[in-house]
């Protein structure tokens with residue numbers, strides 16, 4: 001039985017989309033429904049208290065404090081010191097994921113945005129690798145921005161251990177040098193695929209896929225598959241982390257893991273409760289611009305603010321508009337080169353940019369401290385997209401706001417996120433709850449192709465025509481003056 005036959009029962013899974021010869025499925029046992037064993041009442045209490053659900057067999061008990069981790073496992077002193085300086089308590093996902101990883105268990109962990117998933121894998125990895133040896137760990141995230149952020153976090157934790165952490169880039173040395181030069185490589189799938197040769201990854205034991213549901217999506221799956229085929233070492237430990245997980249992707253993910261532990265914190269596919277969420281009707285594109293300017297005037301745009309648009313073209317248009325308003329605004333999208341993107345991220349982090357206009361490029365994983373407000377200037381193309389975008393605010397328990405604009409064109413889709421918002425405690429008018437939900441087909445179409453929108457107008461139309469009229473008038477006046485002179 002292969003994974004595709006498992007998927008036949010009710011879940012729609014596009015076989016062509018995933019191909020039939022992918023390493024993900026070859027490396028592991030066919031998917032079996034896992035029986036969860038009964039845990040001790042104390043363990044159950046801890047899981048209940050922190051809303052941790054688990055699935056799998058022989059699951060390590062959750063650990064409630066950093067102290068307990070450091071007492072029970074071998075950690076470099078400096079790492080313990082760094083943790084002591086930065087954090088007080090473990091987050092729920094860390095309580096359950098860290099002991100699993102320290103016990104070398106395959107893992108799939110789903111926890112809300114901004115709840116410390118990075119540390120869940122970064123910290124145990126330091127203990128497992130401990131000393132420099134050879135390339136043993138691979139951390140993969142979907143974008144360069146996320147890879148850089150993960151790299152920096154690992155660098156901080158591994159300080160003083162001599163572990164060699166490398167962020168892959170076009171300038172990285174030849175792959176044949178990696179195994180002896182590095183212990184951990186952090187990368188995007190694309191960068192790694194371009195560099196691979198047959199032996200590069202044969203010593204890799206720990207494979208971490210961050211934002212794993214996106215990595216299993218169409219654009220990346222072939223690359224991930226190629227990479228996994230090159231990881232030939234026995235007794236690998238594979239881990240997947242994300243805030244969202246779709247059923248089909250989850251099945252594929254489980255199929256590639258061996259006797260995995262599955263951890264879900266809170267409800268699956270939700271936003272954090274510290275986020276105040278609001279939908280604002282703006283009727284049309286001009287209405288959005290007016291609403292945005294109104295928010296500025298009303299003092300609602302307390303920096304740092306992120307504004308999401310659906311394309312780089314629209315990001316550029318909005319940037320021009322807000323720049324004219326003399327706001328400290330920046331923009332980031334995939335059309336910019338790495339150096340430009342790095343500068344913008346840095347300027348936003350240090351507070352030189354107050355409002356950052358962006359596309360979904362930075363919707364996932366990026367941890368900008370203290371974002372107060374996320375504005376979905378363009379309505380997101382999926383619920384998952386919504387969760388990740390608004391998840392850039394309200395991180396690590398902080399309070400924040402998320403405002404989503406919608407126009408007549410978006411109205412058929414708002415029901416998509418209304419239930420999710422209500423579940424997270426937002427006040428939703430009754431009429432919105434009565435709206436028709438888009439069908440699966442409609443959702444899929446929206447995911448593939450965003451709503452067509454008018455351009456974000458640079459000046460109201462009447463101003464343009466007024467300018468044309470004035471120019472014409474001036475020209476005519478000029479003619480008249482000339483004719484007077486001749487007379």
Ligand SMILES: Nc1ncnc2c1ncn2[C@@H]1O[C@H](COP(=O)(O)OP(=O)(O)OP(=O)(O)O)[C@@H](O)[C@H]1O
Nearest residue numbers: 087089090091113114115116117118243365367396
């Ligand atoms: N135990 C902790 N206590 C307090 N803050 C923490 C703890 N662990 C991590 N953090 C902080 O929480 C923030 C969010 O962490 P992280 O980026 O790992 O979230 P995430 O769950 O991966 O989010 P996303 O799903 O958006 O990728 C970071 O600023 C991090 O430093």
